[in-house]
Structures are given as C-alpha cells and as structure tokens.
Amino acid sequence: MDTTKSTTKTLPSFLLTTLLLLFLSTSPSTASPFARPSSSPDQQLILENGHQYHVQKPISYSGYKLFKADVEETLVPVVDSLDVEAGVEVWSRRKDRRSRKYEFDLLTPPSAEMEVRQVFSEYNLRYQEVIGDLQSAINMEGKDDEFFSWNRPAHPMTWEKYHSLEDMNQYMDYLGAEYPHLVTIHEIGHSSENRTLRLAKVSTGPNKPAIFIDGGMHAREWVSLSTALYILHRLVEFSWEEPQLLDRFDWYIIPAANPDGYEYTRNHDRLWRKTRSHNPDAPFCHGVDANRNFGYKWFTGGSSDQPCSSIYAGPAPFSEPETRAIRDFLIQHKNQIKVYLALHAYSQMWMLPYSFTGEVRPQNYDDLYNVSLRAVTAINNATGTQYRLGGTAELLYPASGTSGDYAHSLGIPYAFNVELRDRGRYGFILPKEQIEPTGYEMFQGLKALMESIHQKLQKPVLS
Ligand SMILES: [Zn+2]
Known part of the structure; x- marks a missing residue:
C-alpha cells in the first residue's frame, strides 16, 4: 500500500488551491x-x-x-x-x-x-x-501450526504461512537445482545490511519478450512476497499446465525487493515499510521508501523529505542499493522487458501509470486499460474477488518515484502497480489462510493479462 499523506518542498501556486484540501495537514514542518x-x-x-x-x-x-x-x-x-x-x-x-x-x-x-x-x-x-x-x-x-513436511523434504516453502527470507531463499535455490532447464537464480545486488537481492529467471529459450515482477518493496506488505513466489511456483512446478506462458515469455521475478525491511517486520516491527539504510543526518530514523526512490519524477509529490516519514523519498533518487540494483537490471534488459508488475498490498486495485500525477496519462493508456480489464475479470471469475481498475493517482493519490513509473519511463510499455488483498478488513495483517487464494487469483489474472499482451505484441506497429 502506498500510504498516507504527502509533503512537497514547494507547491506551484496554480496547484495550490486544488491541492490545499488534500495536503492541508502535510507541510514539512508538521510532518511527523x-x-x-x-x-x-x-x-x-x-x-x-x-x-x-x-x-x-x-x-x-x-x-x-x-x-x-x-x-x-x-x-x-x-x-x-x-x-x-x-x-x-x-x-x-x-x-x-x-x-x-x-x-x-x-x-x-x-x-x-x-x-x-x-x-x-x-x-x-x-x-x-x-x-x-x-x-x-x-x-x-x-502462529506457527505444525505442518507435515514429509512430502517436501527439499525445501520449507508452503502457502500456509508467511515464511522467513531464509525459507524463501531455500525455495528459490531448490527450484534452480531441481529445474535447471527452466530456472536460474541471479544475485542482482545487495541491500544496505548486505543481504543478497535474488532474482529468479524462468526461461525456455532465447529471443522472447519478458515480464519483470517485483514483490516486497514495502516491508509490511507480506502477501506481495508470497504472491510473487506463488507465481514462480506455478510457472515452474506446474509448467505443463500453461505452456504458453513460458513459450511466449521470459519471466524475471524478485520476490523480496526489500529484504532488510522484511526481516525487520518479522523480528521487530510488523508495520515497518521502508528500507533499513542508515542516514547520518537522522541517526534515529532509518530507511527510505523504496517505492518513492526511483529516479523518474522523483520527489514531485506524494513523498516526503523528512527522514522519519514512512514515505521518505531518500536524500537523492536511487540513494538505496535495492532500487539501484533493480534500475541496473532494467536498463540492461529494457529492450527485452515489455511488462512490469509491481506487487503491493492492500486495497485490491489494479493500477496504471502514471503514479506521480493524475493529470497526464501515458500514450498507450487505452491499451494498458484493455489488457488490465482482462486481468481483473479473470481474477473475479477465479474467486469472486473484485479489483478496481484505473490510474494510480486517480484511485489513490499521487505518488512519485515508483518502480512502475520508472519502468514505463524506460520504454517498458506495460507497467502496472497492483494492490493485492484485502480491502481493509485486516489490511497489512492478512490472515495466512488468504495467502494461497491471493496467489491463485493473481496467477489467473496474470494468465489473462499475458494472453492479451501477447496478442497485442503480435500486431505490427503502425507508424
Ligand atoms: Zn506498497
């Protein structure tokens, strides 16, 4: 969830009247x-x-x-x-x-x-x-129920509870070892506390367009990590069920984009959102909101310059090693990657660029909307869960420096920001019984999305 209020350094006067109501309480001096x-x-x-x-x-x-x-x-x-x-x-x-x-x-x-x-x-x-x-x-x-693990001795992963980073890493290693023809595990960088940023590549051969999925960028949104891993699980361990997904696309999945933050939510503060970087100017306020730290329209609204704020944009764009690692990977593969999916929680929304403003829409907005409509319809058909569809800034509020906007700015045409379950009954503390259904319905949505995008990519571009 991209939460709360915003602060900006300066507000252009022509915007002031319209923004005043929304941002009345948020001048930097009052932001606490x-x-x-x-x-x-x-x-x-x-x-x-x-x-x-x-x-x-x-x-x-x-x-x-x-x-x-x-x-x-x-x-x-x-x-x-x-x-x-x-x-x-x-x-x-x-x-x-x-x-x-x-x-x-x-x-x-x-x-x-x-x-x-x-x-x-x-x-x-x-x-x-x-x-x-x-x-x-x-x-x-x-609460850790006893699970029968006799049938899966090779890794500890389940869809019945929220797992530690260690368990997730073991699962990714397991997939890499068990399905070497499909899965390779890459370390694309390190976090502030020196944890590795692990990315799974699922591929059956060269020369395919690709989709990139980030999960766990906000630490407390636990179901986004489990959903990213669930997608990986279905793609790899049930690859025969939907062969077209791998025939047509390569998949890059980073389930834990903010590993320090995630471990911090497990061990210390369940509601932590940011990274855990140390800021010498504010030694008692750690971390940056990774999803406000990307270098496109950075700090142009919906983020804060206060290090203690949970939506702190950071001292500079890409100040965080976590966002830099994703940036570098995207730049390296930007011609191949056609789809970017950022997984967040909660609110059940399927959101389109741009996040930084609701005033301007991307050129291909209608395309984005149409393929997304397929996705939310498929989700609804799968479990009855309703996702609202629209521009990020229209459904929620503007947020600048997001991974989705950055990906789109690199020329990745299909960029989405999805807020997973629920709609506020439990919020961030989504019961573990909902882990698998959340993953399942998102996988169904993704199938429909990729089918639709595949058809669009087949069409010759008219100039
Ligand atoms: Zn989020």
Whole structure:
C-alpha cells in the first residue's frame, strides 16, 4: 500500500488551491512520523551472514485498533490531521468515484482512541472498528501450526504461512537445482545490511519478450512476497499446465525487493515499510521508501523529505542499493522487458501509470486499460474477488518515484502497480489462510493479462 499523506518542498501556486484540501495537514514542518509504540530497551544480538545486528525486542501493538470511516472530501484534512495531532496512522485512503467519499483505514493507538472517536462523532462520520486489538491479529498471523513436511523434504516453502527470507531463499535455490532447464537464480545486488537481492529467471529459450515482477518493496506488505513466489511456483512446478506462458515469455521475478525491511517486520516491527539504510543526518530514523526512490519524477509529490516519514523519498533518487540494483537490471534488459508488475498490498486495485500525477496519462493508456480489464475479470471469475481498475493517482493519490513509473519511463510499455488483498478488513495483517487464494487469483489474472499482451505484441506497429 502506498500510504498516507504527502509533503512537497514547494507547491506551484496554480496547484495550490486544488491541492490545499488534500495536503492541508502535510507541510514539512508538521510532518511527523506515526507515533510508534515503544519497545523494551532490551536488545537482542542477531548474527547473520557473519554480520551482527542489534535488534530491539519486538514492538507490541497491544490495544491498537483499526477503524474504518467514510469521509466526505471536505473533511479529509480533518481526518488526515489526526496523525499529527493524535499519533494515528492512515493505513489507507481510497477514493470512491461515485460517492466522491473517501474510505479511510486508521490505525489508532490506545492513547488516541478517545480523540478519534470524538472526531468521528463531532463530524457525524460513519465508522466501524474492524480490528479491536492489532497485536492479537499479529499473533494469530504468525502462529506457527505444525505442518507435515514429509512430502517436501527439499525445501520449507508452503502457502500456509508467511515464511522467513531464509525459507524463501531455500525455495528459490531448490527450484534452480531441481529445474535447471527452466530456472536460474541471479544475485542482482545487495541491500544496505548486505543481504543478497535474488532474482529468479524462468526461461525456455532465447529471443522472447519478458515480464519483470517485483514483490516486497514495502516491508509490511507480506502477501506481495508470497504472491510473487506463488507465481514462480506455478510457472515452474506446474509448467505443463500453461505452456504458453513460458513459450511466449521470459519471466524475471524478485520476490523480496526489500529484504532488510522484511526481516525487520518479522523480528521487530510488523508495520515497518521502508528500507533499513542508515542516514547520518537522522541517526534515529532509518530507511527510505523504496517505492518513492526511483529516479523518474522523483520527489514531485506524494513523498516526503523528512527522514522519519514512512514515505521518505531518500536524500537523492536511487540513494538505496535495492532500487539501484533493480534500475541496473532494467536498463540492461529494457529492450527485452515489455511488462512490469509491481506487487503491493492492500486495497485490491489494479493500477496504471502514471503514479506521480493524475493529470497526464501515458500514450498507450487505452491499451494498458484493455489488457488490465482482462486481468481483473479473470481474477473475479477465479474467486469472486473484485479489483478496481484505473490510474494510480486517480484511485489513490499521487505518488512519485515508483518502480512502475520508472519502468514505463524506460520504454517498458506495460507497467502496472497492483494492490493485492484485502480491502481493509485486516489490511497489512492478512490472515495466512488468504495467502494461497491471493496467489491463485493473481496467477489467473496474470494468465489473462499475458494472453492479451501477447496478442497485442503480435500486431505490427503502425507508424
Ligand atoms: Zn506498497
């Protein structure tokens, strides 16, 4: 999910009036990070790959509630300002095109609950409490049932729980070893904490157009990693089922584009979003929003220059080794790659470029829309799940420096940003029972998408 509010350094005056309502509460001076709960000062020493990490004990979200509220456009600044005033975090803010209302998901610490309820009643907002205690939801999510592993001794991967990076890496290695004619595993770079950025290439031969898929760019969006791996699983372990997918395309899949952040969400703060890079100018605020760090229209809206913000764009475009690695790979393969799919969560939206603005549409917008319509229809046919389709900035809000916009700027014609399940019942804490259905329906959508794109690529380009 590309969350919350935005800050910009300067607003052109002609835009000011229109943006004022949306961004009223977000000038850099007032931008404050979500008041994270404090954790015990005790430190755990973690050893990994010969590196030492001092990691605090896990943060508790005990007593935190998730509220959903319907908000008239004119009241958006009031609800937005709750994050600064009361330490609330806006998890999601979705626009309803028909009613012109916004649906807000608000994570509310116990200290702010009274104020939030007061605002709801003062402005007569319709709302409901969808999660009564976030920590209980987190505990349920991570509960490790016993699995029978006798039938798959070679790797620990399942679709029944959220796995560690280590498990995911083992699974990718397993696929590379077991299906060497199909899968090769590439290390395309390293993270700030020196974890490898692993990419799986699935290919049956040369001279094919390719699709690139990124997952896990936002650390807390766990289902995006599992979905990327599920797609890999279906392509490789069930390759005979849909041979056309491999006959026609090469597949590049990076399931964990932000491995440091992901491990941090597993060990310390379940709601961490950014990378974990160290910023000497703000030693207590780690990380950059990787999906605001790509170097196309960087920092032109929907991102922050405050290092503590969860949508911090970084000190410069491509300041993060994770985004640089993807950039370099894309540049190297930009003539081959025709499709870019960025997997995020949540909201169930299939979004088209551009993210940075809703004012301008790409030249091939109609093409993008038509192939995407096939995809969301196939998803709906598969499981009944509904994905909304439209421009990113139209469905949510502008966000600059995203991987999808960058890919499109390189000349990759079909770039999409998909927000997976759900629509705010659980938000980021999606129960593990939904891992497989989320992967399954996305794979069905992808099949329809690639069929449609294949047909379009066959047609000669009219000049
Ligand atoms: Zn995201």
